[in-house]
Amino acid sequence: MNHRWDFASVFANSDALLAGAVGTLRIFAICLVLGLSLGLVVGLGRYARRRWLYLPATAFVEFFRNTPVLVQILWFYYALPILVPFEIGPLAAAALGISLNSAAFSAEIYRGGIQSIEPGQWDGARALGMGWGQAMRRIILPQAIRRMLPALTNRGIEIFKMSTLASAVAYVELLQQGKLIASLNFNPIEVYTTIAVVFFVCLWPLVQATYALERRLRQGE
Amino acid sequence: MTSAAPLLSVTGLHKRFGSNEVLRGIDLDVARGERIAILGASGSGKSTLLRCLNFMELPSAGVVALDGQPIGGERRRNRNAGRTYGERELVRVRQRVGMVFQQFNLFPHMTAIGNVMEGLRTVRRLPATEARTRAETELARVGLADKADQYPAHLSGGQKQRVAIARALAMDPELLLFDEPTSALDPELVGEVLGVIRTLADEGRTMLLVTHELGFAYHVASRVLFLADGTIHESGAPDEVLKNPQKERTRTFLARHREFSF
Numbered sequence: 001m002n003h004r005w006d007f008a009s010v011f012a013n014s015d016a017l018l019a020g021a022v023g024t025l026r027i028f029a030i031c032l033v034l035g036l037s038l039g040l041v042v043g044l045g046r047y048a049r050r051r052w053l054y055l056p057a058t059a060f061v062e063f064f065r066n067t068p069v070l071v072q073i074l075w076f077y078y079a080l081p082i083l084v085p086f087e088i089g090p091l092a093a094a095a096l097g098i099s100l101n102s103a104a105f106s107a108e109i110y111r112g113g114i115q116s117i118e119p120g121q122w123d124g125a126r127a128l129g130m131g132w133g134q135a136m137r138r139i140i141l142p143q144a145i146r147r148m149l150p151a152l153t154n155r156g157i158e159i160f161k162m163s164t165l166a167s168a169v170a171y172v173e174l175l176q177q178g179k180l181i182a183s184l185n186f187n188p189i190e191v192y193t194t195i196a197v198v199f200f201v202c203l204w205p206l207v208q209a210t211y212a213l214e215r216r217l218r219q220g221e
Numbered sequence: 222m223t224s225a226a227p228l229l230s231v232t233g234l235h236k237r238f239g240s241n242e243v244l245r246g247i248d249l250d251v252a253r254g255e256r257i258a259i260l261g262a263s264g265s266g267k268s269t270l271l272r273c274l275n276f277m278e279l280p281s282a283g284v285v286a287l288d289g290q291p292i293g294g295e296r297r298r299n300r301n302a303g304r305t306y307g308e309r310e311l312v313r314v315r316q317r318v319g320m321v322f323q324q325f326n327l328f329p330h331m332t333a334i335g336n337v338m339e340g341l342r343t344v345r346r347l348p349a350t351e352a353r354t355r356a357e358t359e360l361a362r363v364g365l366a367d368k369a370d371q372y373p374a375h376l377s378g379g380q381k382q383r384v385a386i387a388r389a390l391a392m393d394p395e396l397l398l399f400d401e402p403t404s405a406l407d408p409e410l411v412g413e414v415l416g417v418i419r420t421l422a423d424e425g426r427t428m429l430l431v432t433h434e435l436g437f438a439y440h441v442a443s444r445v446l447f448l449a450d451g452t453i454h455e456s457g458a459p460d461e462v463l464k465n466p467q468k469e470r471t472r473t474f475l476a477r478h479r480e481f482s483f
Contacts, residue, residue, distance in 0.1 A: 131309075
């Protein structure tokens with residue numbers, strides 16, 4: 001174990017890594033918004049009593065929870081274009097796979113959060129003459145989101161890390177760039193260490209910020 | 222808008238939960254300004270009756286009419302299955318019939334005034350300043366003007382219930398339903414809530430009140446109903462029902478409630 005660490009070859013490629021970081025942030029932002037908002041829709045479907053809402057939502061959740069994201073991404077990239085008449089780029093394929101998978105997992109978080117609100121809150125809202133949508137939007141969801149925040153934060157972290165799976169379809173993100181640099185410079189130890197550190201440096205403050213948000217939200221209770 | 226019809230008219234009301242028949246044929250007319258206390262042992266159907274009147278529970282059979290207008294529509298087939306109710310119609314009914322719950326059901330993520338404003342803003346769609354002014358008036362009415370910006374978690378049980386009453390009043394209900402409003406309160410806090418309800422009664426508001434406070438029922442109610450097995454077992458003026466009950470079960474119930482009074 002007498003490897004001589006030499007990060008010079010990594011820093012020499014910092015512009016490539018920067019491009020990768022931008023790609024990572026882009027896919028993270030897309031999947032965070034798509035995954036968590038589609039998850040809310042699916043979660044409401046899972047919560048519904050009507051079968052025509054409940055059954056498709058359940059099928060969606062079960063399908064995407066029980067298949068690997070990497071397989072989904074490869075399927076969207078290589079298989080789907082055979083079936084449909086349009087091209088699907090690396091970003092679209094990866095974003096689709098990660099978003100749908102995150103939607104399935106966050107749907108269960110939403111459903112659990114909504115179910116955890118006491119029935120009395122529905123009574124209070126309905127007795128004022130609120131419809132289902134008004135009660136959900138004004139009374140139930142604001143309280144449920146507070147309770148779900150730790151779990152949703154976890155989802156967000158997962159999405160950020162899952163972005164590396166996009167490298168499987170050669171989308172330009174951190175890991176993809178790292179693989180390239182490592183294969184050209186024969187310095188995998190420095191490159192992958194750097195990438196791990198970059199992920200940590202990006203995620204850690206994010207997680208701290210959500211802790212602060214949780215504390216602020218809890219003040220009302 | 223005054224009319225000859227009673228404000229609330231209930232005929233043949235039944236409510237089943239699965240095979241459990243909780244209400245077995247309730248007939249009741251409530252005129253404007255009446256204050257009706259509903260007594261009965263637990264499980265007699267008091268709360269269910271109240272919850273059927275603002276359709277938090279849908280009646281299994283029978284008709285509830287507001288101002289002479291029957292709520293819901295008749296089924297074309299299978300007339301024994303209860304009426305059909307559209308959500309829109311029920312939302313309108315609930316805006317006319319206010320309800321106060323045993324467990325308050327305040328919205329914990331809103332301040333006291335936020336709770337009172339919520340129906341005005343979301344349901345009535347009043348502008349914020351107008352809603353705030355109205356909510357302040359209602360909070361002042363229940364003696365809580367100084368607690369407007371407190372969250373429910375920082376209020377006592379009695380204060381929470383008074384906010385809940387203000388929240389219901391802000392919607393200008395024609396009929397107020399109180400579902401055991403003091404049962405979840407520490408004894409020393411019961412008085413402040415009953416005081417507020419008494420003021421409302423003195424203003425001539427129409428109300429139905431499920432309660433175990435016999436003294437309050439005696440002094441405030443214009444009529445007392447005693448429920449047993451999902452039917453109105455005995456009813457009449459407080460003086461008659463509470464002091465001179467005609468039915469055996471009413472007597473037993475009252476005796477049990479007076480056991481430790483002095």
